Amino acid sequence: MRTSKFRHMSLGDQLFTFLIYLFLCIILVIIAYPLLYVISASFSDPQAVISGEVLLFPVRPTLRGYEAVFKNRKILSGFGNSIFYLVVGTVINLVMTMLCAYPLSRKEFTARGKISLFFVFTMYFSGGMVPSYILINKLGMLNTRWAMLIPMAMSTYNMIICRTYMVNSIPDELYEASQMDGCTPFKYLLHVVTPLCKPILAVLTLYYGVSRWNDYFTAMLYLYDEQLQPLTIVMREILIMGKVDMTQVTDASAVSKLQGMSELLKYSTIVVACVPVMALYPMIQKHLVKGVMIGAVKG
Amino acid sequence: MANNKKNLPAGKKNKVKNYNWQFWLIIAVPVIYAFIFAYIPMGGIIIAFKDYSIRKGILGSDWVGLKYFIQFLTSTNSVLVIKNTLILGVYTLIVNFPIPILLAIAINEVGNRFFKKTVQMVTYAPYFISVVVLVGMMMQMMDLRSGIINVLLTKIGLNPVNFFGDPGLFRSLYVWSGVWQTAGYSSIIYVAALSGVSPELQEAAIVDGASRVKRILHVDIPAILPTIIIMLIFRCADIVSIGMDKIYLMQNSMNASVSEVISTFVYKVGVVNANFGFSTAAGLFQSVVSFALLVLVNQICKKITETSLW
Numbered sequence: 013m014r015t016s017k018f019r020h021m022s023l024g025d026q027l028f029t030f031l032i033y034l035f036l037c038i039i040l041v042i043i044a045y046p047l048l049y050v051i052s053a054s055f056s057d058p059q060a061v062i063s064g065e066v067l068l069f070p071v072r073p074t075l076r077g078y079e080a081v082f083k084n085r086k087i088l089s090g091f092g093n094s095i096f097y098l099v100v101g102t103v104i105n106l107v108m109t110m111l112c113a114y115p116l117s118r119k120e121f122t123a124r125g126k127i128s129l130f131f132v133f134t135m136y137f138s139g140g141m142v143p144s145y146i147l148i149n150k151l152g153m154l155n156t157r158w159a160m161l162i163p164m165a166m167s168t169y170n171m172i173i174c175r176t177y178m179v180n181s182i183p184d185e186l187y188e189a190s191q192m193d194g195c196t197p198f199k200y201l202l203h204v205v206t207p208l209c210k211p212i213l214a215v216l217t218l219y220y221g222v223s224r225w226n227d228y229f230t231a232m233l234y235l236y237d238e239q240l241q242p243l244t245i246v247m248r249e250i251l252i253m254g255k256v257d258m259t260q261v262t263d264a265s266a267v268s269k270l271q272g273m274s275e276l277l278k279y280s281t282i283v284v285a286c287v288p289v290m291a292l293y294p295m296i297q298k299h300l301v302k303g304v305m306i307g308a309v310k311g
Numbered sequence: 312m313a314n315n316k317k318n319l320p321a322g323k324k325n326k327v328k329n330y331n332w333q334f335w336l337i338i339a340v341p342v343i344y345a346f347i348f349a350y351i352p353m354g355g356i357i358i359a360f361k362d363y364s365i366r367k368g369i370l371g372s373d374w375v376g377l378k379y380f381i382q383f384l385t386s387t388n389s390v391l392v393i394k395n396t397l398i399l400g401v402y403t404l405i406v407n408f409p410i411p412i413l414l415a416i417a418i419n420e421v422g423n424r425f426f427k428k429t430v431q432m433v434t435y436a437p438y439f440i441s442v443v444v445l446v447g448m449m450m451q452m453m454d455l456r457s458g459i460i461n462v463l464l465t466k467i468g469l470n471p472v473n474f475f476g477d478p479g480l481f482r483s484l485y486v487w488s489g490v491w492q493t494a495g496y497s498s499i500i501y502v503a504a505l506s507g508v509s510p511e512l513q514e515a516a517i518v519d520g521a522s523r524v525k526r527i528l529h530v531d532i533p534a535i536l537p538t539i540i541i542m543l544i545f546r547c548a549d550i551v552s553i554g555m556d557k558i559y560l561m562q563n564s565m566n567a568s569v570s571e572v573i574s575t576f577v578y579k580v581g582v583v584n585a586n587f588g589f590s591t592a593a594g595l596f597q598s599v600v601s602f603a604l605l606v607l608v609n610q611i612c613k614k615i616t617e618t619s620l621w
Contacts, residue, residue, distance in 0.1 A: 024522050025522055025523045028522070032417050032420045033421070033426075036417055036418070036426075036430050040429070040430060040433055040434075043433055043434055043436070043437060044433050050448055050451075053451075062457040063457075063462075064457070064459060064462030064466075066459070067459070108341055111341055112338055112341035115334040115338040120330065120331070122331055123334075123335070127342065130342070131341075131345060134345055134349040136602060137353065138352065139349070139353040140352070140356070140594035141581060141594060142355075142577070142581040142582065142587050143351075143352035143353070143356060144352045144355075145581070146355060147347075147348070165344050166341060196333055197337065198336075225441070226439075226440075228443050229555070229556050233582065244441055244443045247444065247447060250447075251446070251450065251451070252443070252446060275457060282447055282448060282451075285441065285443075286440060286444060289439045290436075290439070293439060300435060300499060304499045304503065
């Protein structure tokens with residue numbers, strides 16, 4: 013709309029428009045380049061990656077990096093564990109959030125003010141790392157899958173977003189009408205509220221899912237067993253601590269070849285780890301603004 | 312409850328039952344959950360005042376009063392940790408706070424819908440990348456020998472830079488990689504606020520002959536000021552509470568003198584070295600200062616601008 017008026021603008025405004033576009037183009041390049049580079053490097057010849065031949069597009073394309081990823085047992089088991097924590101964890105999150113947000117959204121619930129305070133307080137103050145660690149230990153959850161699922165069963169912040177949505181977008185008359193028909197609050201939650209909450213549940217699935225998938229700290233704190241560890245921990249070993257198990261690379265003869273392969277494996281691992289979130293991203297983006305806005309209403 | 316019944320016709324009055332107990336039943340699981348996983352650890356804070364021994368348990372251990380707090384606030388190690396936390400927090404605030412606002416204003420000025428959507432889609436994307444991947448990417452691309460950045464530097468005749476080995480660069484790496492990851496996502500809220508600026512105001516400004524820069528300064532920014540202030544209050548409270556996720560991954564022996572912050576210190580002393588009391592005291596110090604900052608900044612903003620959280 014504004015560009016069509018470009019010729020009618022004053023010289024200053026034209027210059028300003030030009031600067032805005034320039035600024036955004038620079039930002040676009042800065043943000044997109046590292047992402048494109050990693051993808052290109054993951055498909056390139058290992059030798060080309062370490063010698064810096066890869067600048068933007070893949071050089072001598074190959075899938076050897078991905079072959080190495082799918083042969084690496086640690087990465088595979090990490091991927092499987094991550095998927096498990098993601099799916100089960102997010103389902104627990106959503107159920108808990110609905111169970112908590114719904115009573116707090118009904119003014120018929122007499123204790124709602126006090127219970128709200130009970131939850132909101134946990135947002136501003138927490139016991140901290142060590143008391144939580146001792147608790148998990150005492151509960152016998154240390155080094156079990158439960159430690160990844162139960163302690164973060166709900167985020168108060170997301171619960172409040174959900175409650176705000178229920179208060180603002182489900183008409184009160186619906187509750188009264190359903191009561192006339194003999195509907196109990198439990199049935200109302202199941203058959204009326206939940207279907208009406210689909211848009212906010214999409215947003216919350218995104219929030220919870222992303223934080224589950226990307227979480228590494230909980231696993232570092234509570235899990236020791238290799239078999240239980242999510243992909244993020246495996247990646248930390250490979251990418252940050254530089255531990256690459258190269259015994260599984262069959263065609264490794266020269267040292268430089270080995271190094272090239274390990275670099276390639278790193279890039280491929282990064283791409284594999286980002287695939288689930290990025291695959292959902294276009295779907296997610298539609299809901300992003302909505303989620304942020306509902307969150308902001310509460311302030 | 313009572314009010315509801317008054318509004319209903321007499322015949323239907325009895326049908327509205329008191330279902331309070333059902334609500335309690337529904338919310339019981341979340342309440343128990345919050346009690347166990349949020350309130351019990353809060354009670355566990357008393358180990359900051361105790362000489363905790365696993366054998367005696369939390370309640371049976373001996374009281375030591377403020378010993379650990381004094382130890383934390385006086386040891387040279389801790390003073391360095393607090394200093395690092397503050398410097399990193401203030402640096403993050405100064406850089407990370409204004410950039411999303413600038414980005415949002417720029418996005419709002421773009422007329423071409425396709426370009427606007429592209430910018431938004433690309434800038435939001437890094438937010439969804441895990442910190443492990445982010446730090447891994449940085450280490451790969453900034454590697455002294457094979458990293459693309461150093462390869463390019465050598466090509467144009469400059470000396471390669473050891474990004475992760477130079478303590479002087481650590482803070483900038485931490486802060487600017489944070490900008491790269493979150494600036495787009497943080498701008499969403501401002502973009503949304505800007506789209507709510509009334510078109511009448513804009514048109515009135517155009518009729519009055521205001522240039523685009525003037526319209527931004529005198530129409531757009533005042534309109535989103537409340538949002539800016541609310542976000543500022545939250546960000547100020549974050550100064551001392553730097554999360555350890557990313558910083559722990561970026562730490563190495565070479566940059567330890569600038570990269571050790573309260574949260575990583577708490578983790579190392581508490582969980583790795585099992586010095587529970589001392590570590591809890593350090594963590595408690597952090598949350599109390601953070602909460603105090605939140606209240607303080609909120610009060611200041613209330614006085615000056617009449618916008619506040621509560």
